[in-house]
Amino acid sequence: MTGLSAVELLAAAADAKGLDDFGPATFLDGLEVLIGAAEAEAGLGDAGRERLAAMIRTRLENRLDLYDWHARHPEIAEEEISSPTFVIGLWRTGTTILSYLLAQDPERRSLRRWEATFPCPPPGVDLDADRRRAERLERQIARQHEEMPELATINIQEADGPTECVLTLSHEFKSLLFDCSLHIPSFYDWNRRTDQVSAYEHHRATLQLLQWKQPPNRWQLKAPAHTLALDALVRVYPDARFIVVHRDPAVSLASACHFWELQMESFTEAVDLHAVGANWLRIYADAMGDLADFRDRHDPAALVDLQYAELRRPLGAVAKVYDRFGLPFTADADARMRGFLAGHQPGRNGPHRYTLERYGLDRGAVAERFRPYCDRFGVTVVP
Secondary structure (H helix, E strand, O other), rough: OOOOOOOOOHHHHHOOOOOOOOHHHHHHHHHHHHHHHHHHOOOOHHHHHHHHHHHHHHHHHHHHHHHHHHHHHHHHHHHOOOEEEEEEEEEOOOOHHHHHHHHOOOEEEEEEEHHHHHOOOOOOOOHHHHHHHHHHHHHHHHHHHHOHHHHHHHHOOOOOOOOOOOHHHHHOOOOOOHOOOOOOOHHHHHHOOOOOOOHHHHHHHHHHHHHHOOOOOOOOEEEHHHHHHHHHHHHHHHOEEEEEEEOOOOHHHHHHHHHHHHHOOOOOOOOOOOHHHHHHHHHHHHEEEHHHHHEEEEHHEEEEEEEEEHHHHHHHHHHHHHHHHOOOOOOHHHHHHHHHHHHOOOOOOOOOOOOHHHHHHHHHHHHOOOOHHHHHHHHOOOO
């Protein structure tokens, strides 16, 4: 397969959908930078290049569909996204299990994986189409776990379960989702310098479409990567609330690097483990610095902190969140959460093993680098 071309990918998506309006052109620079970084830095083979082309094509086709629905139904843009709650913090800190628990509340709304992957037609418009999309994604997840069974030990992935907002933000090509599957430090550098507001505007346009025919509209969302773009997020969602989960960075970084290593194996046969460690060490440092700065400037009433250890009593952690934000914790929500926990015991798919040293990182040096973060937020450091 020859090198990727933004022009060819755009043309192919437009031809496939019979549409030509991709929405605001703010996504084009990120598309070009992503392709350039992937070709120069990610060590793509033909299979990896084809996989990345498919990822890009899906997002371009989704954009065409989404903005076509907005154009034909301008009332979608009048949908209000009120006081969304975002689970943030560093990667591999328990944000996934927390988001799954919160998703059990029938009065709340999560971004389901199938609807983030295939947002059109809007959920509720065609129930058969909704079912087919969920089943299609279940088959994709099953194939991925067959190819890489270790992934099932690391993370919960269910088509009808909640997913990270990076999947939606990736349609603007300003998302850290790509950095989790490709070693593309120049894309991260560009993304770091670039205004993220348009990504959250696309995020809002997507949520408006998703809730248009299918309430409730009280959103509970999640992505550690939000920590790197909090100012842009609150520009678009000024009444947002945040649940910040904390864990020893040396432990969560090692776990994250192992996760990204497995993801990258789908794109290249030669993952540079030390390069992965160095790149994600600086991303962690940026995220912790941004979080501390944001906390200094933001209304403390809009945030609640959870320590990783608190998630060992998950319903207690949920109760703390609900109490902080004045949310009713109903008997129905409690029963559904207990049922979820009964069917999702930790380690049911096997243990997850990882070390910092595999990625060229020294535990003592990492602990010292992130000591200010741990001291400020009372994070327990694992000996």
